[in-house]
Amino acid sequence: MFKLSEIKELIKLVDQTSVHELEIENEGTRLLIRKPGKTEVVNVQAAPLTHTYSQQPAPVYTAAPAAEPASQPAAAEKPAARAASENLHQITSPMVGTFYSSPSPDAAAFVKPGDRVSEKSVVCILEAMKLMNELEAEVRGEIVEVLVSNGQLVEYGQPLFLVKPE
Numbered sequence: 001m002f003k004l005s006e007i008k009e010l011i012k013l014v015d016q017t018s019v020h021e022l023e024i025e026n027e028g029t030r031l032l033i034r035k036p037g038k039t040e041v042v043n044v045q046a047a048p049l050t051h052t053y054s055q056q057p058a059p060v061y062t063a064a065p066a067a068e069p070a071s072q073p074a075a076a077e078k079p080a081a082r083a084a085s086e087n088l089h090q091i092t093s094p095m096v097g098t099f100y101s102s103p104s105p106d107a108a109a110f111v112k113p114g115d116r117v118s119e120k121s122v123v124c125i126l127e128a129m130k131l132m133n134e135l136e137a138e139v140r141g142e143i144v145e146v147l148v149s150n151g152q153l154v155e156y157g158q159p160l161f162l163v164k165p166e
Contacts, residue, residue: 002031006129013096017155022096082162089139091161093154097128101150109150111161115143123161126154141165 002024014022014033022033082088093099101109101124111123117137126133144162148154 002026002029007031009129013153016153017096019096019155086144086162086164088144089141089163089165090159091123091135091137091139091163093126093156093158093160094135095126095128095133096156097126097133097154099148099150099152099154099160100125100127100132101146109146111137111143111146113143113145117141117143117163135160137161137163139163139165 010022010024010031010033013019014035020035022031024031101111103110103125110125111117111121117123118140119136119138121137122134123137123143124135126135141163144164146161147159154160
């Protein structure tokens with residue numbers, strides 16, 4: 001079952017990104033969040049309650065409309081164009097989350113421009129729902145550019161690094 005704090009955090013994440021719909025299923029509980037324009041209701045369907053003093057229906061939350069940043073598409077196209085023109089590989093985000101360049105605030109970054117990486121090299125951590133996920137380079141080469149800053153919210157498919165493959 002999802003905690004209210006987790007649901008609120010997911011609503012904020014969806015609201016701040018260009019993601020229009022997010023569906024998660026966990027232990028028999030399904031959470032569906034949709035942005036306005038398609039549907040304005042976030043539907044939470046909970047598993048049957050096990051206690052006897054309350055049998056309430058699942059709560060329904062309404063997401064606030066979000067304004068799309070005007071410069072976002074142009075920013076997303078620039079790394080793609082550079083990667084294509086310079087024959088660079090893009091390491092993209094496999095999820096919506098928060099980008100961390102190092103394992104802890106006082107530690108050095110996993111990688112920086114000029115560093116060489118292998119397929120299994122950890123390049124960053126992506127946090128989603130309080131879970132820390134290490135992202136591996138999946139390509140052998142040299143880091144040319146880090147496209148996001150530490151602590152930045154990233155979207156699914158957003159370019160994070162440009163790598164010159166070997």
